[in-house]
Amino acid sequence: MxxxxxxxxxxxxxxxxxxxxxxxxxxxxxxxDGVIWRGDVLIDGVPETxxxxxxxxxxxxxxxxxxxxxxxxxxxKFEMLGLDVTEEEIFSSSFAAAAYLMSINFxxxxxxxxxxxxxxxxxxxxxGINYLGGPEDGDKRIDLSPGQxxxxxxxxxxxxxxxxRYINYYKLQYATLCIRENPGCMFIATNCDSVAHFTExxxxxxxGCMVGAIKGSTQREPLVVGxxxxxxxxxxxxxxxxxxxxxxxxxxxxxxxxxxxQNEGCATLLVLSGVTTLETxxxxxxxxxxHYYTPTISExxxxxxxxxxxxxxxx
Amino acid sequence: MCPSLxxxxxxxxxxxxxxxxxxPIRTLTSPLLRLSAASPCGTKSTVxxxxxxxFENRELSVRLRSSSSLDARNSRGRMNCCxxxxxxxxxxxxxxxxxxxxxxxxxxxxxxxDGVIWKGDSLIDGVPETxxxxxxxxxxxxxxxxxxxxxxxxxxxKFESLGLSVSAEEIFASSFAAAAYLKSMKFxTDKKVxxxxxxxxxxxxxxxGINYIGGPEDGDKRIDLTPGQxxxxxxxxxxxxxxxxRYLNYYKLQYATLCIRENPGCMFIATNCDAVIHLTDxxxxxxxGSMVGAIKGSTKKEPLVVGxxxxxxxxxxxxxxxxxxxxxxxxxxxxxxxxxxxQNGGCATLLVLSGVTTLETxxxxxxxxxPDFYTNKISDLLAAKKVTTxx
Numbered sequence: 001m002x003x004x005x006x007x008x009x010x011x012x013x014x015x016x017x018x019x020x021x022x023x024x025x026x027x028x029x030x031x032x033d034g035v036i037w038r039g040d041v042l043i044d045g046v047p048e049t050x051x052x053x054x055x056x057x058x059x060x061x062x063x064x065x066x067x068x069x070x071x072x073x074x075x076x077k078f079e080m081l082g083l084d085v086t087e088e089e090i091f092s093s094s095f096a097a098a099a100y101l102m103s104i105n106f107x108x109x110x111x112x113x114x115x116x117x118x119x120x121x122x123x124x125x126x127x128g129i130n131y132l133g134g135p136e137d138g139d140k141r142i143d144l145s146p147g148q149x150x151x152x153x154x155x156x157x158x159x160x161x162x163x164x165r166y167i168n169y170y171k172l173q174y175a176t177l178c179i180r181e182n183p184g185c186m187f188i189a190t191n192c193d194s195v196a197h198f199t200e201x202x203x204x205x206x207x208g209c210m211v212g213a214i215k216g217s218t219q220r221e222p223l224v225v226g227x228x229x230x231x232x233x234x235x236x237x238x239x240x241x242x243x244x245x246x247x248x249x250x251x252x253x254x255x256x257x258x259x260x261x262q263n264e265g266c267a268t269l270l271v272l273s274g275v276t277t278l279e280t281x282x283x284x285x286x287x288x289x290x291h292y293y294t295p296t297i298s299e300x301x302x303x304x305x306x307x308x309x310x311x312x313x314x315x
Numbered sequence: 316m317c318p319s320l321x322x323x324x325x326x327x328x329x330x331x332x333x334x335x336x337x338x339p340i341r342t343l344t345s346p347l348l349r350l351s352a353a354s355p356c357g358t359k360s361t362v363x364x365x366x367x368x369x370f371e372n373r374e375l376s377v378r379l380r381s382s383s384s385l386d387a388r389n390s391r392g393r394m395n396c397c398x399x400x401x402x403x404x405x406x407x408x409x410x411x412x413x414x415x416x417x418x419x420x421x422x423x424x425x426x427x428x429d430g431v432i433w434k435g436d437s438l439i440d441g442v443p444e445t446x447x448x449x450x451x452x453x454x455x456x457x458x459x460x461x462x463x464x465x466x467x468x469x470x471x472x473k474f475e476s477l478g479l480s481v482s483a484e485e486i487f488a489s490s491f492a493a494a495a496y497l498k499s500m501k502f503x504t505d506k507k508v509x510x511x512x513x514x515x516x517x518x519x520x521x522x523x524g525i526n527y528i529g530g531p532e533d534g535d536k537r538i539d540l541t542p543g544q545x546x547x548x549x550x551x552x553x554x555x556x557x558x559x560x561r562y563l564n565y566y567k568l569q570y571a572t573l574c575i576r577e578n579p580g581c582m583f584i585a586t587n588c589d590a591v592i593h594l595t596d597x598x599x600x601x602x603x604g605s606m607v608g609a610i611k612g613s614t615k616k617e618p619l620v621v622g623x624x625x626x627x628x629x630x631x632x633x634x635x636x637x638x639x640x641x642x643x644x645x646x647x648x649x650x651x652x653x654x655x656x657x658q659n660g661g662c663a664t665l666l667v668l669s670g671v672t673t674l675e676t677x678x679x680x681x682x683x684x685x686p687d688f689y690t691n692k693i694s695d696l697l698a699a700k701k702v703t704t705x706x
Contacts, residue, residue: 040542142561146436149597165538165565169601172563176591176601194613195572201545205565205572205613216608217601219590 012270012281015292019303025248025267028053029236031227032064032074034252034274035297038200042081043273045298050083052304060089061236065191065226065256067094067162067207070122091236093190093207093226094119097160098127099235100188100225111155113178115171115210116162116190124160132156133174138166142173152177161214161222162190163198163207176217187218191226193256195275203275227251228259237264250297252276254288267291407678411665411688414699421644421663423636424449427623428460428470430648430670431693434596438477439669441694446479448700456485457632461587461622461652463490463558463603466518487632489586489622490515493556494523495631496584496621506553509574511567511606512560512586520556528552529570534562538569548573557610557618558586559603572613583614587622589652591671599671623647624655633660646693648672650684663687 015021030036036046053060062074062085069077071090078085097120101112106129114120114133124131132153142150156178164171179185193206211222225231237244248267251257252274261268268290272278280286281293294300411417426432432442449456458470458481465473467490471483493516497508502525510516510529520527528549538546546566552574560567575581589602607618621627633640643662647653648670657664664686668674676682677689690696 039540144435144561144594144600146595147597148595150600165540167563167565167568169561169563172605173601176605177598180591180599192612194615195576198540199542199544201543202573203576204540204546205569205609208612208615209568209572209609210612212612213601213605213609215612216588216604216606217590219604 010289012289012291012293015269015294015299018294018300021248021267021269021292022053022056022058022300022303025058025246027059027061027240027242027247029061029063029247029249029261029266030297031251031253031257031274032062033066033197035250035271036062036083037081038197038274040077040081041200042083043296043298045296045301047083049297049300050085052301056303059240059242060085061091061240062089063091063227063232063236063260065093065193065207066196067092067097067119067190067226068117069094069119070126071095072122073119091232092119092123093162093232094123096225096232096235097162097188097190098123098129100223100231101129101158102127106158109155110157111153113153113156113159113175115167115175115214116160116164117166120160120162120190133171135166137171137174138168140168140170142169150174150177152181154182156182156185158186158188159214160188160190161207161211163193163196164210167210167213172213172217175214179214179218179220187214187220187222189222189224189226191256192222192224193226193253197274227256228263230260230263233260233264233266254281254286254290258288258290261290262288269294271296273297406685408666408685408687408689411690411695414696417644417663417665417688418449418452418454418696418699421454421642423455423457423638423643425457425459425632425643425645425657425662426693427647427649427653427670428458429462429593431646431667432458432479433477434593434670436473436477437596438479439692439694441692441697443479445694445696446481448697452699455636455638456481457487457636458485459487459623459628459632459656461489461589461603462592463488463493463515463586463622464513465490465515466522467491469515469518487628488515488519489558489628490519492621492628492631493558493584493586494519494525496619496627497525497554498523503553505551507549507551509549509552509555509571511563511571511610512556512558513562516556516558516586529567531562533567533570534564536564536566538565546570546573548577550578552578552581554582554584555610556584556586557603557607559589559592560606563606563609568609568613571610575610575614575616583610583616583618585618585620585622587652588618588620589622589649593670623649623652624659626656626659629656629660629662650677650682650686654684654686657686658684665690667692669693 071087071092074090074092075087112124112131114131121134150173152174159175159178179187189211192208192211194208195203196206198204244264244266249261250269252271254276258268258270270290270293273296467483467486467488470486470488474481508520508527510527517530546569548570555571555574575583585607588604588607590604591599592602594600640661644665645657645662646665648667650672654664654666666686666689669692
């Protein structure tokens with residue numbers, strides 16, 4: 001079994017021997033946006049690649065910072081795209097937020113204020129955690145006439161912030177009041193991604209936007225549960241009883257996916273089918289180097305025809 | 316803990332004679348000393364060098380607030396400077412007790428507005444009388460606000476509606492600062508500005524002859540992220556200006572993000588980064604810092620801030636009125652904008668507790684920004700009215 005150093009200090013190499021990489025790990029962790037799909041469009045060669053890896057006995061796990069859906073909703077998305085992936089194989093940052101609150105025994109009489117979409121609400125509901133806010137507050141307007149006061153629930157003990165296409169000033173102010181005025185109120189971010197491929201056509205301002213807004217009004221740093229924080233990795237390795245040295249993390253974003261993998265000592269493979277270009281990877285400003293890079297995950301299919309049992313350590 | 320001190324020292328250095336009288340902090344009736352030095356070639360560094368050396372052995376550091384330079388108009392080369400002496404390490408700003416000396420030591424007062432003059436649309440008690448008194452004492456009054464929702468002209472109308480006689484020329488809003496900055500760097504006439512903000516920014520840009528798009532009109536636009544959706548954006552946008560925006564939505568955030576990330580050289584300008592403000596008199600509301608934070612989050616870029624504490628507006632008004640910053644007292648309610656703004660510019664600084672800052676925050680060990688003085692509200696200055704002689 002090959003050991004991976006936790007930091008690749010040399011420049012990333014183009015993946016030329018996929019069979020060797022595949023044989024050296026037992027689990028593949030895939031990011032979703034920009035790796036499996038872009039928006040609602042599957043990236044070429046993904047179904048075949050997933051099938052091939054399963055046929056070689058590899059465990060597949062999907063880890064996404066996109067908090068707009070719950071694990072269950074992601075399961076349906078995979079199904080709709082013709083991929084056989086179960087809910088238990090999916091770890092979304094919406095789930096991570098709920099899992100975190102459960103892990104710290106969030107009091108049952110307290111509530112969460114949600115700046116985000118239904119994915120977060122569904123995961124909180126699943127975990128038995130009370131919440132308010134979310135999409136329902138998307139139509140609320142602020143009245144700033146003299147004497148106007150916004151009331152807020154003093155039982156809110158955590159604000160969870162994720163991507164929110166229905167963001168508005170009402171939500172920003174409500175969240176700000178909770179964090180500033182409710183003693184001990186936590187500020188939790190599902191992720192801080194600056195942009196993401198919410199549709200296949202272009203990059204869209206991501207969760208980092210909403211989190212940045214609340215950082216600006218509260219002057220506080222959030223606790224981030226999504227990548228590159230290791231919370232989801234710890235959860236996955238604990239649940240499946242796997243060593244991180246046995247994992248290859250595959251993603252399209254250097255400062256979340258690759259850093260996530262590196263922080264825990266996994267092998268790391270960057271794909272260029274998402275937000276990162278070869279130019280960015282090779283730029284002098286970039287300090288994060290994965291072990292390997294490749295155009296899309298379907299490049300792994302080259303391993304399909306090679307015999308099993310290659311024994312060699314990775315460089 | 317620095318001791319209070321009481322001594323008199325006469326210092327002579329390089330033909331500069333300085334008489335210094337320092338008394339224990341609590342007994343100081345004139346904490347602001349006026350030092351006079353006659354010298355054919357005195358310089359600031361020489362004077363301050365003397366002061367510092369005289370205090371070296373007393374384990375006391377001197378905070379010298381003012382900047383001064385030889386008064387070229389005085390043929391005898393007389394130099395005047397003001398120095399506040401006090402315990403520095405471990406000490407918090409003193410409560411203002413000698414109002415007359417402070418007023419006499421400056422010729423201009425700069426006032427922040429939210430939390431100093433008004434809260435929302437309600438005037439703070441005693442403001443009209445205070446402004447009248449200062450004007451009657453010959454002081455120039457300037458109003459500098461980070462609130463970019465109105466233009467200077469609109470602020471003029473707000474003052475008028477509150478019964479205060481203040482002209483648009485005496486008002487410097489961060490909406491004006493954004494337009495003034497773009498003019499100062501000769502923003503190309505074939506380029507446009509995308510606005511995340513309110514009418515104040517639009518009006519100032521229009522006044523400056525700068526093309527713009529965005530603003531309140533984009534407040535009703537929705538993004539649904541349906542498959543195949545693509546947002547087009549104007550490639551002639553050469554700057555995004557971000558200020559407080561109660562109509563913020565995802566359309567604006569994405570439009571601004573695209574401009575900054577994809578239009579080569581597109582500037583990211585913030586009117587201000589205030590975390591919270593008294594938009595109504597009833598409570599604090601998330602401020603411009605929220606909108607700016609959002610765009611920082613999606614672009615990973617730092618904005619150029621034209622409002623306080625950046626000294627851009629200070630430079631504008633000092634140049635416009637031909638005043639020395641050492642002749643200014645900055646009065647505000649916020650440490651990290653108003654007081655820092657005053658300090659950065661070399662002014663005297665007075666914090667009022669009628670706005671966002673409490674005494675507890677001012678005196679907390681985490682607070683690193685100490686004004687020269689603090690007081691409850693600006694009408695405390697009215698105590699100077701009763702004094703018949705100067706200090």
